[in-house]
Amino acid sequence: MAKKPAKSEEPEIEPVRYGEAEGGGCDHSGCTNTEAYRCLYRDRRAVDCSWVACTEHLRVVDGRGYCMRHAGVVDVLLMARRQGTEMLPPDLDDRCASLVRAVASDLNEPVLERLVRWGDTSTSIINDPSIRYTRSDRIHRDPGHWERVWGLATRTGILLRVGVRVEDPRPETVILTAGVTHLVATIPPWIQRHLKGDPAQGSQSELVERLAFQQQLLQALDEHVEKYGVTFPRSLLSAHN
Ligand SMILES: [Zn+2]
Ligand SMILES: [Zn+2]
Known part of the structure; x- marks a missing residue:
């Protein structure tokens, strides 16, 4: 079970936003965690990813949470941007x-x-x-x-x-x-x-x-x-x- 960070006086560095918490729990096969966040991937046609994952099955890239598949896609997009190429997020294909x-x-x-x-x-x-x-x-x-x-x-x-x-x-x-x-x-x-x-x-x-x-x-x-x-x-x- 993913634990929330303990409250302390020190400022915590948290990801900008994991996404909206959703009922129903993590979509990762076999995972029973109920606290889950929506993947923040949005493709070039403004279609949002439907995947919901707990903090263990979500990957944070550049301060935003994504499902494993889209974290990989966002990695590639960021790498391309660093090399001076602006790529549009590929279609979800649903x-x-x-x-x-x-x-x-x-x-x-x-x-x-x-x-x-x-x-x-x-x-x-x-x-x-x-x-x-x-x-x-x-x-x-x-x-x-x-x-x-x-x-x-x-x-x-x-x-x-x-x-x-x-x-x-x-x-x-x-x-x-x-x-x-x-x-x-x-x-x-x-x-x-x-x-x-x-x-x-x-x-x-x-x-x-x-x-x-x-x-x-x-x-x-x-x-x-x-x-x-x-x-x-x-x-x-x-x-x-
Ligand atoms: Zn999970
Ligand atoms: Zn996704």
Whole structure:
């Protein structure tokens, strides 16, 4: 079990940040340590590593904690930088994260345009380009998932939280959420085609497919906002009507 450093009067030199402590414990095979930290690796497309490790199975590089695999990657990046070459962190190469990224990049502009329209002078827009992994939550029966989030907030809270996510048990299904409501959960047409073994349609019709899918998601979002608005208390009260 990793021990926390004992408190003393002397200033302790600690790593800048190990990462967020997570429930569920270390991901290292066979390790039972429950105190664990998230790997701080973020690839060039702003996809975060999903790995969580205890202090024994985490390696600190340059004051930041990483899983063993990414500590090695960061070593190489730092070495390259010292030699005068700036390299971008290589892709995580996770299928679910890639699908979230592809759909979110098509949605980004139209969603932002809507948030501007739906907001007013008292609201601000949340636009976090990173694709984060959230571990499964047994209490809320929420499986582990990758997600990209936009939102509309006031100083007192979030009025509207829009998410695109892909969950571990359903790696082909894209889910659009508004708050805790799942507006759409569907397999994008290009993946359906791939699953059926149909040949590629050519870039022109793939673009048409993507646009149609984008419209399907945006329409669901528009309908939700039309019905419930973007004020948090009202949507909460009318959710069961
Ligand atoms: Zn461990
Ligand atoms: Zn990692």
